[in-house]
Amino acid sequence: MIxxxxxxxxxYQDEATDDLAGCLARMQATMRRNRVDVSMVLTSYKVTPGRPSTRAVVEATRHLPNIHVVAGLSWKTFCDEDVVELRGMLEAGEIKGLKLYPGYEPFYPADPKLEPAYRLAEEFDVPVMIHSGDTYSPTGKVKYSHPLNVDELxxxxxxxxxxxxxxxxxWFRDCMEVVYKxxxxxxxxxxxxxxxxxxxxxAYMRQQLKEMILWGVNPRKVLFGTDWPLATMESYLQFMDELKLPPKDKELMLWENAAALFKLDVQAAPLGLGSLLRRI
Ligand SMILES: [Zn+2]
Structure with missing residues (x-):
């Protein structure tokens, strides 16, 4: 299972053009090719024709048991109506978590404006994903996306x-400490x-990850993810294959941790060939 x-x-090629159906078809083909069983789709902090809203992604993936949605929030526009809409989607089981984009938007994660979002996450016991570190765009401000900011939260x-x-x-070391502590x-x-x-x-990244685990970060707290389509699933699976960690730790990272954190019903996802091959 992956x-x-x-x-x-x-x-990403053309944010002015809606291509949700095309993106979804490409993602499904990529998952099949790479034997990835389940994907979490994170929606953006902005809505443009090329960046569909959480509602649009929920509707487009509703019939797909192996694709789940994590709702991107905008700090800038976050308001009471968002809380109402998110609550509805959480109650309906349409979203499995929340995602924030500090750095892309100029705010610290502990900004009191976002407290209602954290209260919702607490009430429904869903994780909050937080962008951290470098920003894909040079207009981002990375002081906001430093992983140390997550400690306060x-x-x-x-x-x-x-x-x-x-x-x-x-900031791997800083991340390591916040996860460890x-x-x-x-x-x-x-x-x-x-x-x-x-x-x-x-090779450098493998070393960083290995160091993190050797230093004492629990492998139960590290999840496999790609950022597709910005990174390829092929290269990430090769990265995992060549990572020198005990096979049981890799299994945790590849699916068990995500299944537990997002409370995924992995039985509902069609078991890909990947799972069978990896078990042999
Ligand atoms: Zn991403």
Missing amino acids: VDCHTHLIN AVDFPKVKFLICHLGNP NDNVYTDISGLTLGDFSDRFE
Whole structure:
């Protein structure tokens, strides 16, 4: 079983054009080719024709038992109506978590404006994913996306589970400490590269991840994710294959941790050939 905990259905080539159906078809083909059983789709903090709303993605994926939605929030426009809409989607089981984009938007995760979102996450016991580290766009401001900022949240909302996306890249040590120190903080390995890894960078990243686990981060708190379509699933699975960690830790990262964190009914997902091959 493989769960990709971090994907997007965004038309990055042309944000002015709606291509949700095309993005979804490409993602399904990529999942089949790579034997990825389940994907979590994270919606954006903005809505444009190429960046569909959470509602649009929920509707487009409703019939697909192996694709789940995590709702992207905008700090800038976050308001009471959002809380009402999110509550409805959480009650209906249409979304499995929330996602925030500090750095892309200029706010610190502990901004009191977002407290209603954290209260919702607590009430429905869904994780809050937080963009961290480098921004894909040079107009982002990375002081807001530093992984240390998640520590304050983790302490102030001890019942909410937070996930630091991208291992805090390049602040791996800071991410390591925040995940290690706080029982309620997780991290994912997505988005470390654009497209495919170069050999040298791949080796460097493997070393970082190995160090994190050796140093004491519980492998139950590290999730496999790609950031597809920005990174390829092919290169990420190769990255995992060549990672020198005990097979049981890799299994945790590849699907068990995500299944537990997002409370996925993995039995509902059609078992891909990948699961069978990997079990042999
Ligand atoms: Zn992403």
